Every structure is written in structure tokens, then in C-alpha cells.
Amino acid sequence: MSANLYALGAIALWASLASLGVSLTHVPPFLLTGIALIIGSVPAWPFVLRDPSQWRIPLRTLALGVYGLFAYHFLLFIALRHAxxxxxNLVNYLWPLFIVVLSPVVLPGVALRLPHVLAALLGFAGAAIAIAGGRELSGTLAWGYVPALAAAFIWATYSLMTKRVAAFPTTAIGLFGLVSGVLSLLCHAALEPSVALQPRDWALLAVLGLGPLGASFFLWDKALKLGDARHIGILSYITPLASTALLIVVSGRPFSASIALATVMIISAAVMGMRAR
Structure with missing residues (x-):
């Protein structure tokens, strides 16, 4: 149960990402990501100052962390620019499905049963309805869908592979974020125009960094360490639903029938997955 609570905490924070991002659309994406990830690493600093060994992790583990945090956001922002x-975003939200179906491939001793598969598919269908708002997909063949699919694969495999590397303290997530943030700022310097940030921008970046691009990663790591990756993957389908619902509240749009249907489908998928033994 504690693993599910940690996962729900991460999901709640990720749900605010889109709403916060709307207020920072004028900030270049790599600059936004770099600053937010570095700020997100700050909560780990006091623990590391008391015990520096918590950041003395194998290079392989650090590479996995950078693969997850930096490569995922890099590909996602590329996708959002070219599709x-x-x-x-819908293609990106294949990552919960990937977590469920790749669990028996990546994790030893994990079996995938039919209820897990059905729950994953039902959850993805609900996520599709939540994000697309009941509209048909455009069908446009844009190459940006390729990095979106790659981003989904990266986040799923990163989440699963954290159970395959040598055990590391959750505070090491701060090192992942710090290194990934620096790499993002290097990408900004090389690829994006410079901009002047206002005090309001810094305040929103602080909230973004301490929440969706900070604390969420620590909570997610604890959830993966304590829980069943298949169940957590299915539970993750709440993320696009919650994100869409929050955007509706912020924008003042009415709660549509498609969102109501998505709610039923996603909750049903979560219950089905949790009850599978």
C-alpha cells in the first residue's frame, strides 16, 4: 500500500506539469528543464552534505539516471516541437503500458497475466480519451511521433531498470537531476536563444522544480523500490486524466462526457490491475 501512495504522490505532482507549463511557454524548453531539474535536486543536498557517500554510485547507475531524466525530456520536447x-503527448503516454508489458522481459521472476494486459489496454484507451478529448487523431504522419515513442520507451525502461542495477539510495535521484539539468542547460546554450527571466518566471520554475520535476522523481523511485511495477504502471494511467482535468479547471472549460468516460475506464483499469494475482 505504501508503494501505491508514493506512486500516487508522484502522479499528483506530474498532473500539475501541464498547467504550470502553460504559464512558462515563453521559456525555451531546455532552459526550463535544466533550471527545474537542478532546483529539483536541491532537497537531496542536505542529506549528501551529511553523508557524501550517498552520491558515490556506480557510473552505470548514474548513466541510467541520466538516460531516464535527461534523454526522456530531450526526446519529449523534440516530439512536441515536430508533431x-x-x-x-498521447504517444508519450504509452509509457505506463510499456511498464506493464515489459515487466516480465526486464525483471526476473515477474509474470504477466491476462488481467494485467487487459487492464493496461483499458487504461491506455482511457488515457487516449482523456488527452484527445474525444476528438479523432489528426493522422498526420509527422516524424515527431518517433521521438515521442522513444521517450515513452525510455521512461518505462528506466523505471524498470532501476530494479536491475545495484541498490542505490533514493537521494541519488538528486544527482540524476543535477547532471541531467546541467546537460539540459548545455543543450539550451547550443540550440536555443537566450532569454531574460522575470521574477514570476523564477517563482514558477521553483514550483515546477520542487514538484513535477523534483519531488515526483524521489516519490517515483520509492514506489518502484517498494511496489509491483505492473500495478504501478497501471496506476500511472491516472496521470493524463488528472493532468487533463486540472487543465479544465484552470481554463474554466466544462467537464465533458469524454472525460467522464475516461475516468470510469481508468479507474476500472486500476482496480482490475490491482486485483490481479
Whole structure:
């Protein structure tokens, strides 16, 4: 149960990502990501100052962390620039499905049963309805869908592979974020124009860094360490639903029938997956 609570905490924080991002659309994406990830690493600093050994992890483990945090966001932002955002985001939300179906491939001793598969597919269908708002996908063949699919694969495999490397303290997530943030800033310097940030921008970046691009990663790591990756993957389908619902509240749009249907489908998928033994 504690693993599910940690996962729900991460999901709640990720749900605010889109709403916060709307207020920072004028900030280049790599600059936004770099600053937010570095700020997100700050909560780990006091623990590391008391015990520096918590960041003395194998290079392989650090490479996995950078693979997850930096490569995922790099590919996601590329996708959002070169494909319709709604459809690209939908492709990105294949990662919960990947977590469920790749669990028996990546993790030894984990079996995938039919209820897990059905729950994953039902959850993805609900996520699709939540994100697309009941509209048909454009069907446009944009190459940006390729990095979106790659981003989904990276986050799923990163999440699963954290159970395959040598055990590391959750505070090491701060090192992942710090290194990934620096790499993002290097990408900004090389690829994006410089901008002047206002005090309000810094305040929003602090909230973004301490929440969706900070604390969420620590909570997610604890959830994966304590729980069943298949169940957590299915539970993750709440993320696009919660994100869409929050955007509706912020924008003042009415709660549509498609969102109501998505709610039923996602909750049903989560219950089905949790009850599978």
C-alpha cells in the first residue's frame, strides 16, 4: 500500500506539469528543464552534505539516471516541437503500458497475466480519451511521433531498470537531476536563444522544480523500490486524466462526457490491475 501512495504522490505532482507549463511557454524548453531539474535536486543536498557517500554510485547507475531524466525530456520536447502536441503527448503516454508489458522481459521472476494486459489496454484507451478529448487523431504522419515513442520507451525502461542495477539510495535521484539539468542547460546554450527571466518566471520554475520535476522523481523511485511495477504502471494511467482535468479547471472549460468516460475506464483499469494475482 505504501508503494501505491508514493506512486500516487508522484502522479499528483506530474498532473500539475501541464498547467504550470502553460504559464512558462515563453521559456525555451531546455532552459526550463535544466533550471527545474537542478532546483529539483536541491532537497537531496542536505542529506549528501551529511553523508557524501550517498552520491558515490556506480557510473552505470548514474548513466541510467541520466538516460531516464535527461534523454526522456530531450526526446519529449523534440516530439512536441515536430508533431501536433496532443497526439505527441498521447504517444508519450504509452509509457505506463510499456511498464506493464515489459515487466516480465526486464525483471526476473515477474509474470504477466491476462488481467494485467487487459487492464493496461483499458487504461491506455482511457488515457487516449482523456488527452484527445474525444476528438479523432489528426493522422498526420509527422516524424515527431518517433521521438515521442522513444521517450515513452525510455521512461518505462528506466523505471524498470532501476530494479536491475545495484541498490542505490533514493537521494541519488538528486544527482540524476543535477547532471541531467546541467546537460539540459548545455543543450539550451547550443540550440536555443537566450532569454531574460522575470521574477514570476523564477517563482514558477521553483514550483515546477520542487514538484513535477523534483519531488515526483524521489516519490517515483520509492514506489518502484517498494511496489509491483505492473500495478504501478497501471496506476500511472491516472496521470493524463488528472493532468487533463486540472487543465479544465484552470481554463474554466466544462467537464465533458469524454472525460467522464475516461475516468470510469481508468479507474476500472486500476482496480482490475490491482486485483490481479
Amino acid at each position: 501536433p502536441p496532443v497526439e505527441a
